[in-house]
Amino acid sequence: MKSKLTLFSTIILTTLLLSFTNKNEIGKCYLSFKTSTNLTVADPDRLPETSEKVRTLKTDNGEVEVTRIDGYRVLYNNNKKAPFVNLKIELSESKSYDKDQKNLIDNLKYLNSHSQNMETNDLIELEFNGYKVYGFSRNTIETGSTLGTFVMFPGNGVTVYFYFNNMKPEYRNFESVDDYKKQCDRFMDEYTKHLTTCKEK
Numbered sequence: 001m002k003s004k005l006t007l008f009s010t011i012i013l014t015t016l017l018l019s020f021t022n023k024n025e026i027g028k029c030y031l032s033f034k035t036s037t038n039l040t041v042a043d044p045d046r047l048p049e050t051s052e053k054v055r056t057l058k059t060d061n062g063e064v065e066v067t068r069i070d071g072y073r074v075l076y077n078n079n080k081k082a083p084f085v086n087l088k089i090e091l092s093e094s095k096s097y098d099k100d101q102k103n104l105i106d107n108l109k110y111l112n113s114h115s116q117n118m119e120t121n122d123l124i125e126l127e128f129n130g131y132k133v134y135g136f137s138r139n140t141i142e143t144g145s146t147l148g149t150f151v152m153f154p155g156n157g158v159t160v161y162f163y164f165n166n167m168k169p170e171y172r173n174f175e176s177v178d179d180y181k182k183q184c185d186r187f188m189d190e191y192t193k194h195l196t197t198c199k200e201k
Contacts, residue, residue, distance in 0.1 A: 024091065024093075024094045024156060024157045025070070025091065025156075026070055026071075026072065026089055026090075026091050026158060027156075027158075027200065028198075028200035029194070029195055029198035029200050030072075030089045030158065030160065030195070031044045031072055031074060031089065032194075032198065032200060033074075033190070033191050033194040033195075035190065035194070036076055036085070036187055036190055036191070037186060037187075037190065038078065038079060038173065038183075039076040039077060039078060039084060039085065039187070040076070040077050040078075040079075041074060041075075041076050041077075042074065042075040042076070042077060042083075044072045044073065044074045045072065045073045045074075046070075046071070046072050047068070047070060047071035047072065047073075047090075051068070051071075052068075053067060053068060053069055053093075054066070054067055054068070055067075055068055057103060057104070057106075057107040058107060058110050058111075059103065059106040059107055059109070059110045060106070060109070060110050060113070061106070064103040064106065064107070065103070066092070066096075066100045066103050066104060066107075067092045067093040067096040067100055068090045068091070068092065069091050069092070069093055070090070070091040071088060071089060071090035071091065072088070072089045072090075073086065073087070073088050074087045074088075074089075075087070076187070078171075078172075078173035079173065080170075080171050080172075080173065082165075082167050082171035082172075082173075083165055084164065084165055084167075084173055084183070085162065085163070085164060085165070085187055086163040086164075086165060087160070087161070087162060087163075087191075088160070088161040088163070089158060089159070089160050089161075090158070090159050090161070091157050091158055091159075092157045092158075092159065093157070094157055097153075097157045100159070101153050101159070104151055104159065105123070105134060105151075108123055108134060108135060108136060108149065108151065109122075109123055111136065111149070112136040115136075115138075115144075116143065117138050117139055117140050117143050117144065118136055118137070118138060118139065119136065119137045119138060119139045120136070120137075123135065123136060124136055124137060124150075126150075126185070126188070128185075128188050128189045128191075128192040128193075129189065129192040129193050129195070129196050130192070130196065131152055131154060131192040131195070132152065132153075133150045133151070133152045133162070133188055133192075134150065134151055134152075135148060135149050135150030135151060135162070136148065136149060136150075137149075137164075137181065137184070138166075138177070139177060140177055141166060141172070141174065141176065141177050141180055143166075144166055145165065145166055146163055146164065146165060146166060147164045147165070147166045147180055147184075148162070148163070148164035148180075148181075148184050149161070149162070149163055149164075150162040150188065152192075154195065160191075162184075162187070162188060162191075164180070164183075164184050164187075
């Protein structure tokens with residue numbers, strides 16, 4: 001009987017410890033990247049507590065919902081003090097994370113197929129330092145306020161959004177679409193490399 005109680009206590013303790021170590025929250029590593037080449041990071045802005053916890057997105061099969069119980073925005077400005085990267089980190093409800101991922105991918109496909117001057121007909125899939133990234137990019141820098149939109153699902157309910165902004169020529173830090181793509185890929189490579197080495201998890 002005593003051994004059964006000990007075993008039961010051990011199981012309860014292990015379960016409690018696992019629940020603490022796998023907390024559904026946004027880790028500091030997602031917000032602490034400060035060494036992007038030629039970009040200066042601004043302080044993170046947290047999503048107000050009063051924000052809607054569910055967002056509605058369009059897909060080819062109609063509107064879908066994505067949960068968002070917490071979130072941050074971090075801007076990365078070029079040497080002309082214009083925001084080139086708008087990084088968003090959002091947290092889904094645990095039970096909705098898988099569905100949220102599918103709905104976000106479907107929304108990206110919808111946006112890509114209903115926008116002009118896109119690089120590819122299908123979503124772009126990239127891999128940086130073991131992290132898969134999905135999204136789309138324009139094939140010109142002459143149109144659109146956003147040149148590229150990518151998402152990453154690193155786990156534990158977290159979704160990372162990379163928005164690469166277009167801007168007037170006098171504020172740009174890129175000269176051509178190829179230059180933009182190089183800087184876009186470099187940022188995602190450096191950011192994910194930071195996640196692999198960050199100790200603040």
